[in-house]
Amino acid sequence: MKTLRVPEATVTRLSIYSRYLEQLDRNGVTTVSSGEIAEGVGVSPAQVRKDLAYFGEFGTRGVGYNVKDLLRYTKKILGLDQQWPLVLVGAGNLGYALCTYRGFNSRGFKIVGVFDNDLAKIGKKIGELEVLPMEKMPEVIREHGARIGIIAVPPQAAQEVADYMVKNGLEAILNFAPVALNLPAGIEVRNVDLSVKLEILTFNLGFKSAQRL
Amino acid sequence: MKTLRVPEATVTRLSIYSRYLEQLDRNGVTTVSSGEIAEGVGVSPAQVRKDLAYFGEFGTRGVGYNVKDLLRYTKKILGLDQQWPLVLVGAGNLGYALCTYRGFNSRGFKIVGVFDNDLAKIGKKIGELEVLPMEKMPEVIREHGARIGIIAVPPQAAQEVADYMVKNGLEAILNFAPVALNLPAGIEVRNVDLSVKLEILTFNLGFKSAQRL
DNA sequence: CTCCTTAAGTTATAAAATTCACATGCTAGA
């Protein structure tokens, strides 16, 4: 199987293209060009074509891409042609928001278990889910075949939670705690850092002010 | 002022170094080497030194960096030597979580106004803040000198909110809605996409499975 | 005071990602 490595930036953009295609599809658009996608998501047309080229040929020369088809392909590539059960640790405000976040459901993600070690939170309902004690995680993972966990706990607790997840067979972790997790090779980890992008903004605003001097 | 362009990846890492330094400082560590920072945040030592080199010389050869000093420098560079008042639109679960997120406060960000157009939400309290109608935004921006806005509304409403923010003088936007915003040049926009990183994980898990075949 | 170790700062090299430019091939219209 000849598979040259795909840059992560390409996968990121593919995810964005995919969601944009969903929007086009909802609006009844049937055909789209690389240029239109590019404009819609804010990259160059060449970038769009190059990104897609990693995975095959999906368009028709002189015409463009069939929206429905390309949407299906992109979702397939991203692994979104199936439902992904997720377990989430941390039933604070962020955990609550993630549980109720529509953007997950609409892309095939479903949170099947919410856990916390705070007795005050255990037993509470988040939508149809009940917050469970950590000890229940193994059972829920097994029952639903979950492979991915989400961490939405304070930074001090994140490493411990991550270790527990790995111990119980999870293969990938989406970490919202602002710390670098130390995990065995083979475990996929991605961090979503809520304040880093904000600090990029303040950096740029500061730079802008400086340039005016 | 000779200022060569700083890669955004460098700024991103600088933000991460900075937070790691805060952690070291809290733990009473006084000196740190590029190698230790590197290990702590998961990059190479050369990367750390190279990143810092964009901004000056902060260490002592043969010794390392003074934690407190480097922390102060990184915060200064990122523009975090001042308080940043923020306005937030969208008082849903995500908006609520962002308002109460400690990671913002601890880095000098303070949400000074929360807005929504949903009558059911207006008037409600989030901590000490009251959810206000959109029309109050200009006043709050002026009063606090806010330059940055956060968008935490559903994707359909995001563009409109962004336009309103720009109209009222905001210069930078942190957008949590999964759509690309179309804004005039000069307005700084960064998107935090809650599901993109998740889709990178599913992509990688799928790839991993495929490789086993 | 000198040597040795350490680690920052810097230059050079390599790798990676993006852009460019063009050839290919499809569609529609005459």
Next chain:
DNA sequence: TCTAGCATGTGAATTTTATAACTTAAGGAG
């Protein structure tokens, strides 16, 4: 059927970013 126009796919060129190798300087031991 032929031609013109258009948008894809792709290989090459460029730019950007990261790694590695080297130089410089500080501090401590003898």
